Amino acid sequence: MKGIVFTEFVEMVESVFSPDTMDRVFDRVSLPSGGAYTSVGTYDHSEIVQLAVALSEETNTPVTDLVKAYGEHLFARFTQLYPDYFEGQNDTFAFLHHVENYIHTEVIKLYPDAEIPRFHFQTSSDSELVFDYLSTRHLGDVAEGLLRGCVSHFAENIEITAEDHSTPEMARIRFTLTRIAAQAAA
Ligand code: HEM
CATH class of the missing domain: 3.90.1520.10 (H-NOX domain)
Structure with missing residues (x-):
């Protein structure tokens, strides 16, 4: 999956929630890429699913609501x-x-x-x-x-x-x- 999908996810979390929320989301997951996304990279699509689930836990918001907003x-x-x-x-x-x-x-x-x-x-x-x-x-x-x-x-x-x-x-x-x-x- 193209890096833009990930860089935009990070940007959305930082602006809608906060950079601290994004840090805590990264702490909750174990990503093959380590989370250092660039827009030209390609990453496993399961990483976005992991991030969405972790954000849901961190913010007590249903995953589907977060993913649609994203x-x-x-x-x-x-x-x-x-x-x-x-x-x-x-x-x-x-x-x-x-x-x-x-x-x-x-x-x-x-x-x-x-x-x-x-x-x-x-x-x-x-x-x-x-x-x-x-x-x-x-x-x-x-x-x-x-x-x-x-x-x-x-x-x-x-x-x-x-x-x-x-x-x-x-x-x-x-x-x-x-x-x-x-x-x-x-
Ligand atoms: C309402 C219109 C659109 C819908 C519903 C849509 C839907 C999607 C979905 C759900 C994916 C994820 C891959 C998958 O599900 O198999 C995808 C991939 C992609 N779309 Fe669209 N898309 C839309 C418009 C656009 C537009 C306007 C652009 C660019 C200007 C775009 C560029 C891309 C790119 C670059 C990918 C590949 C991402 C990857 O490899 O990870 N899409 N699209």
Whole structure:
């Protein structure tokens, strides 16, 4: 897993909680990398799981809440770090096709050791998009956080629901994104 996933996690913990919290999280885990992450490095994805569990213990916050919040933070960072990928993009539904058809493919070309999920689009209309997140990593909560970050980036009013159809070998989460009609002014 690319180093950015880790450096951004550390940054989020330090800013949302504190640098001391991050130190205590590192004290709780035993990481093959020793936790000295750089954005160009590649690390075992189990390390992020260990860090999330340790942060959950340290802050008494459920792991899923932390991981979703992290995904949201990561999306905002992507918009700052890779502005080219967002040029001409104005809405969540079209952007998700762009991620599957272009961005993640570019990621693999640039970093052959990156680990990306696949999105299988099921149905799509102006008001609803249904797609399956498929991955051998079980990072559906990160995906949900990224989706939330995406919706807020485009300032849209979209509800996200997730149905888990995973097996131990393959994560398969069906995401349904539904546009909420703006309330008519009274
Ligand atoms: C809402 C849109 C997006 C979703 C739901 C999403 C989801 C994910 C998830 C869950 C992973 C982790 C690997 C896995 O689960 O198999 C991943 C990997 C990755 N994504 Fe995306 N992504 C999105 C948009 C983006 C954007 C906009 C960028 C870059 C500008 C990006 C760059 C990457 C990179 C670099 C990796 C590889 C990380 C690694 O090897 O560890 N993604 N994506």
